[in-house]
Amino acid sequence: MSDSQVQLPIIDQPQSNRRGFMKTVGATLGLAAWAAAMKPLLELTEDVNADEFLQNHYRELTAEQKAVVFKRLEEDAKKEYNADVTISDPAPIENVQFGYALNLSVCIGCRKCAEACHIENNHDRASNNSYIRVFEMEMGGIDFEKGNATYDHPVPAPGKYYMPVQCQQCENAPCVTACPIEATWKEPDGIVVVDYNWCIGCRYCEAACPYHARRFNWEKPEIPAEEVNPNQSYLSNRIRPQGVMEKCTFCLHRTREGRLPACLEACPTGARVFGNLLDPDSEIRWVIENKRTFVLKEELGTKPRFFYYFD
Amino acid sequence: MVQAQTPIRSVQKETSVTLSYLGFLRRAAGVATDGKWHFYVWMILLTAIALVGANAWAQQVRDGMILTNMSDHVSWGLYIANFTFCVGLAAGGVMMVIPAYLYDDEEMHQVVIIGEAVAIAAILMATLSVVVDLGRPDRFWHLIPGIGKFNWPLSMLTWDILVLNGYLLINLHIVGYLLYMRYLGKKPNPKWYIPFVFLSILWAISIHTITAFLYCGLGGRPFWNTALLAPRFLASAFVSGPAFIIISMRVMRLTTNFHFSPKPANTLIQIIRVAMCANLLMLFSEIFTLFYSGGSHAASAQYLFFGSHGANGLVPWIWTAMFLNIVGAILFFTPAVLRRGNIRIIACLFCIVGIWIEKGMGLIIPGFIPSTLHEIVEYSPSLIEWKVTAGIWAFGLLVLTVILKLIASVFTDQFPSEASPNQSTLSKENAASAIPAEATS
Amino acid sequence: MKVSAGKTLFTVGLIAISALAAQIYANVEKNVDVETPVRLNQADLFPVNLNAPKLLSHVSTGQIDSDGNPIQLSCQSCHSVRVPDPKNGSQGPLLSFHQDLDFVHGKLVCISCHNPEGSFSNFRLASGQSVEPENLMELCAQCHGPQFRDYQHGSHGGMTGYWDLTKGPRQRNHCIDCHDPHQPAFPQFRPAAGPKDRFPPHHEKGTHE
Numbered sequence: 001m002s003d004s005q006v007q008l009p010i011i012d013q014p015q016s017n018r019r020g021f022m023k024t025v026g027a028t029l030g031l032a033a034w035a036a037a038m039k040p041l042l043e044l045t046e047d048v049n050a051d052e053f054l055q056n057h058y059r060e061l062t063a064e065q066k067a068v069v070f071k072r073l074e075e076d077a078k079k080e081y082n083a084d085v086t087i088s089d090p091a092p093i094e095n096v097q098f099g100y101a102l103n104l105s106v107c108i109g110c111r112k113c114a115e116a117c118h119i120e121n122n123h124d125r126a127s128n129n130s131y132i133r134v135f136e137m138e139m140g141g142i143d144f145e146k147g148n149a150t151y152d153h154p155v156p157a158p159g160k161y162y163m164p165v166q167c168q169q170c171e172n173a174p175c176v177t178a179c180p181i182e183a184t185w186k187e188p189d190g191i192v193v194v195d196y197n198w199c200i201g202c203r204y205c206e207a208a209c210p211y212h213a214r215r216f217n218w219e220k221p222e223i224p225a226e227e228v229n230p231n232q233s234y235l236s237n238r239i240r241p242q243g244v245m246e247k248c249t250f251c252l253h254r255t256r257e258g259r260l261p262a263c264l265e266a267c268p269t270g271a272r273v274f275g276n277l278l279d280p281d282s283e284i285r286w287v288i289e290n291k292r293t294f295v296l297k298e299e300l301g302t303k304p305r306f307f308y309y310f311d
Numbered sequence: 312m313v314q315a316q317t318p319i320r321s322v323q324k325e326t327s328v329t330l331s332y333l334g335f336l337r338r339a340a341g342v343a344t345d346g347k348w349h350f351y352v353w354m355i356l357l358t359a360i361a362l363v364g365a366n367a368w369a370q371q372v373r374d375g376m377i378l379t380n381m382s383d384h385v386s387w388g389l390y391i392a393n394f395t396f397c398v399g400l401a402a403g404g405v406m407m408v409i410p411a412y413l414y415d416d417e418e419m420h421q422v423v424i425i426g427e428a429v430a431i432a433a434i435l436m437a438t439l440s441v442v443v444d445l446g447r448p449d450r451f452w453h454l455i456p457g458i459g460k461f462n463w464p465l466s467m468l469t470w471d472i473l474v475l476n477g478y479l480l481i482n483l484h485i486v487g488y489l490l491y492m493r494y495l496g497k498k499p500n501p502k503w504y505i506p507f508v509f510l511s512i513l514w515a516i517s518i519h520t521i522t523a524f525l526y527c528g529l530g531g532r533p534f535w536n537t538a539l540l541a542p543r544f545l546a547s548a549f550v551s552g553p554a555f556i557i558i559s560m561r562v563m564r565l566t567t568n569f570h571f572s573p574k575p576a577n578t579l580i581q582i583i584r585v586a587m588c589a590n591l592l593m594l595f596s597e598i599f600t601l602f603y604s605g606g607s608h609a610a611s612a613q614y615l616f617f618g619s620h621g622a623n624g625l626v627p628w629i630w631t632a633m634f635l636n637i638v639g640a641i642l643f644f645t646p647a648v649l650r651r652g653n654i655r656i657i658a659c660l661f662c663i664v665g666i667w668i669e670k671g672m673g674l675i676i677p678g679f680i681p682s683t684l685h686e687i688v689e690y691s692p693s694l695i696e697w698k699v700t701a702g703i704w705a706f707g708l709l710v711l712t713v714i715l716k717l718i719a720s721v722f723t724d725q726f727p728s729e730a731s732p733n734q735s736t737l738s739k740e741n742a743a744s745a746i747p748a749e750a751t752s
Numbered sequence: 753m754k755v756s757a758g759k760t761l762f763t764v765g766l767i768a769i770s771a772l773a774a775q776i777y778a779n780v781e782k783n784v785d786v787e788t789p790v791r792l793n794q795a796d797l798f799p800v801n802l803n804a805p806k807l808l809s810h811v812s813t814g815q816i817d818s819d820g821n822p823i824q825l826s827c828q829s830c831h832s833v834r835v836p837d838p839k840n841g842s843q844g845p846l847l848s849f850h851q852d853l854d855f856v857h858g859k860l861v862c863i864s865c866h867n868p869e870g871s872f873s874n875f876r877l878a879s880g881q882s883v884e885p886e887n888l889m890e891l892c893a894q895c896h897g898p899q900f901r902d903y904q905h906g907s908h909g910g911m912t913g914y915w916d917l918t919k920g921p922r923q924r925n926h927c928i929d930c931h932d933p934h935q936p937a938f939p940q941f942r943p944a945a946g947p948k949d950r951f952p953p954h955h956e957k958g959t960h961e
Contacts, residue, residue: 023344030358037366040373053449057460093916103907111944128948135684144685145607150952154940165684174531180468181453182460198460200453201376201446204468206386210531212684215383216446218950219375242375243446258919260912268930269938270909276916283906291907300530311898382951464773510762622954686953 057182058195058234069197070234077239083228087238090256092189098250098305099190099277099284100261101293102164105311107271109134109155109162116266117166120251121237122229124221131248132166132263133212166263167192167213167248168296168304175205175214175247184245190277190305191252193235199244206245210297211304214247250274277305335491342720343713350566354712357705364702367695368443376446378695384688385679387444389696392671393703394440395522396551399544399670401433401478402519403552405511406545410578412508422575423508424718425556425563427486430515432711434479439703467525474518481511486714493721519544526678534611534678543593544670549586551666553579554659559715561656567719580643580655587640587662594669607685614687615677624689625680629673635665798914798921805888805926809873811849831871838863856935858895865891865933892927903927 051072055061061069070087077085114130123129135147139159147163156162173192176184183199186192206214220242232238233253240246251261255274264272275284287293293307346354371378381388404426411419442448453459454472463469485507492499523541530536557579563569601612613619618626639661648654681687692700810824817823830849837845841861843853867876867883875883875891883891893900902908909930914920930938 019345033358033362034365037362038369040366040369044373057453101907103902106908108938109943110941111946114947115944126948127950128945130947133684133947134943145610145681147685148953148955149684149686150946150949150955152943152946155943156938156940174529177465178468178529180462180466180472182462183453198450198453199447200450202441202444202468203386203446204466204525206383207526207678208529208531210683212383212682212686216376216386218382219377241447245446255915258914258916260915260922265910265912268910270903270907270911270925273907274915275906282915286905287907290905297531302530311902377950380951382949384949384951384953506762513762513766620954687955688949688951688953690951 052197055197057198059185066234073234073238077228077232081223081228081239082225083223083230085228085230085232085238088231088233088253089235090233090253092187092191093256095276095278097190097277098169098255099275099288099307100169100250100305101273101284101287101291101307101309103271103273103287103291103311104161104163104308106269107162107164107267108269109136109151109157109160110268112266112268113164113263113272116262117248119227120229120254120262122221122223122232122239124217124219124223125227126222129215129221131213131215131246132164135163135165136160137163163308164263165211165213165296166306167250168211168302168306169248169250171303171305172301174208174210174300174302178204178208180204184247187235187252189252189256191249192247193249193252194245194247195235196238196240196244196246201243201245203245210300210302214245217242217244217246331495332487332491335494339490339717343717346716350716354709357709357712360705361702361709364699364705367698367702371443371695371699372448378693380690380693380696382688382690384682384686385676385690387675387679388690389671389692389700390440390444392675393667393700394437394444395544395670395675396667397433397437397440397707398475398518398522399548399666400551400555401430401437402515402545403548403550404429404433404556405482405515406549406552408508409512410582412505412512416578418572418574419578421571422556422560422579424486424489425559425715426552427482427511428711428714428718429552429555429559430482430511431479431486431714432707434475434482435710436703436707438475438479439706440700443699443703467521467528470521471518471525474514474521478511478514478518481507481514485511486718490717490721516545519548526675531683532678533608535674537597539593539597543590543597546586546590546593547666547670550583550590550662553582553586554662557659558656558663559711561652563715563719567716568723569719580649583659583662584640584643587636587643590666591636591640610681610685611677614680615673619681620687622680622687622689624691625672625677628668632665632668632673635661636669639665797917798919800917800922800924802924803926803929805885805928807885827873828871831868831873836863836868836872854935856937857933889927892933896927 051068055069056065066089070089073087074085077083111134114132114134117123117132118128118130121131133149135144135149136151136155136157137143137160138146139161142163151157169186169190169192171186171190173186176186176192179185180202181198181200184192184194184205201216203216206216217240221239223239228239229237231253236249236251236253251259251263255261260274261272264274273283273287275282277284277288279285287309288307291309291311293309295304295307344354379388379390408419408423408426410416411423442451445451454461456463456469456473461469463473485504488504488507489499520541523544526532526535527537527540557576560571560576564571598612598616601609610619614622615625615629617623639658642648642654642658642661649658676690680689808827810826813823813825815823839861840846841859841864842855843850863876864878865875866872867874869876870882874885875888877883877891878894889900889903899908909927910925911922913922915922
């Protein structure tokens, strides 16, 4: 029983002094062991800088602060990837709401879209990451349980059709609601973006997303210097840091400049239709008004901006 | 830690409460770190495990979460599983306070403080489990309301942060106040702690309900998207919390002079019996609903209990949990066996481990398998994850040991009281008789 | 018990907080302004360009001249003198040239599209009307109306460039960029590499390749 040992700390009690000394030694040893255990963190210090640590949320940054941040990111890309990149920040276009449609009758499952995404968005080479996952589905239903995203045989295979899935840019996005720190939000043109410098990497959004659209940077992305896409934007395809979430942005660095997204340009069959939902003359509007389109998991009430249809 | 030898000076009446409280804390630190050799062995062992965990975590921060076995398919793993259990433990530790106050069960008051101590340690473990799950712990300040950006009230995670921290503060206040008053030799003023005890009871329910809402609010995860999740969490917390307290009480009885009357333990056992039945009933009705109607909602349950498409990584886990829970429940319903102290501890351990699996590996992981697009990617924790989790438990037990030791010292009057310093010279027998000593086995 | 006042206070507080939270939540619902953009004059827009179809004017004889260059013949060399078989729809009965041609395109015959009146150097519609190369899509559209309609509305056939024609032009594929007129079915080919997941999805043995 410890009680017999627990003596009243009376002044000049020798045992107490010795015990106190032992405790001091113990505490010192403990602190030293603690420092040793935490040593791997020291190896991070060269990557960490105070400016990045103290950087405010993207939407709180003034134009001047943004310029400083973008310059720092460009220097980081040079230092860490030996790539000369420019970081832009295209603003949403007024009266534009982006929408995407995909013709499942035409898609042949060639994964050219996923490949283009991989290159355009500076994804990690080792994991062959892409925001698009193409599912080989069995004819006769839309049953993902019979789907397979890792097929590797000539396409289109008989009896199969193909269903590429990427971010649906939901109007009622569960990921945005989930994020505890507003590191992900919906832009005025409907694109759900992530501030890679604000995200703490809790992955609640990844759990909340019903479409497996979000990706986490489990480690620092590896890209050879010559393969880095130098045309980058802060909210989309710049090389992401380790430990943060990322997602499809409908290539906002392209689409906000009026260009088509990379996945659409890569599509050899024209299964993909992209445009402004507010423009009654746009291709996307024609598809929605004339084709029998559907959205994935409509019952969840997420109101996707990504439509599928068969001819 | 050397403060223990600080000479006691007679404290003038006019000394401010704050200074006096700080003095109490200083002395408490000294007393809590004094003990016999087996106490030091225990503390050193826990420290060593905590350090192994800290080292593993530091590696994970450096090299990325790639060191875990989580993936984009199973994006939460052992850490969040452990978090869920620890929140339950924290809530359960306090919820058994309910009979003490609502029904004016005087003898239960004795274990209230133990429950609060368990709650403090469990909340610390829960918080640490979340911190180690962050990809960017360096950006933790983004979560601080007012300084960062706090997505309240939309994000359930912000609610969880608020209630968990609030709960920690409330319990620190209650434990600190009760010990301090005892230390001063005064009778605690009900005004200063009874409202907080009531608050902590409501708060205990809220922390576990909100933690359940964290999962069941996600429409894309049918396995979690059930209204039964919060009641199930509460029921299982009513088992794990009291079970943990029973073990704590036994350890205290074996290692200190702090003695308990058998009545609180019996009340705790009653609570466990009812709660375990409610938990198993809800688990059963969940399983029935899933399997009888079938369809894609049952896919996760199918994978969890029987395996699916040739993958069956969680099957051993869940059946172990079922076995432990059912045997634990049977033991709790067999009074003849339960009277033996060791069997009682075994029954408690069975229930604790069973619920740890059921709420963790058996609830968090299958929420991700199959994925939202019905891909089956399996998960089993990596060595780093085990090390970090063990480290968190070691740290939690370290904190719990210190608090319980303090409680034992104060309540057996071995702790120098400022009001009556002579009290500390009370003989062992006298100290023990402060509370009627009654061996329960 | 003494604490009833505290309990009441707490309950009232809880209700107040809930009401406040509900209020905040209601305000969070955001409204998206739906405004029809100003219609632009067609002349202000950048063009949508079509890939020009590559047409054959010569055919290889398989022989090499004294300089080592392949000898090619123009269509007219033969077709100006030979009488076409209106019923022929395969390479089988042909005596020379087009021997390696695989023809799998419904029940069409050569002269369904190739115009014998111009010595097979141009095309004709089912009505017999001659088609200029730049309007070749009309020929396909005779049968493939729905595809042509979809194409016109941007939902069939690959493209690059700008979705917003006020900012830049667009380049579009021609039917025959992807569909060989003689065997128009899109050929099977190996897809680009799939995801290299660290933990690949589990598939039952035998059900997937």
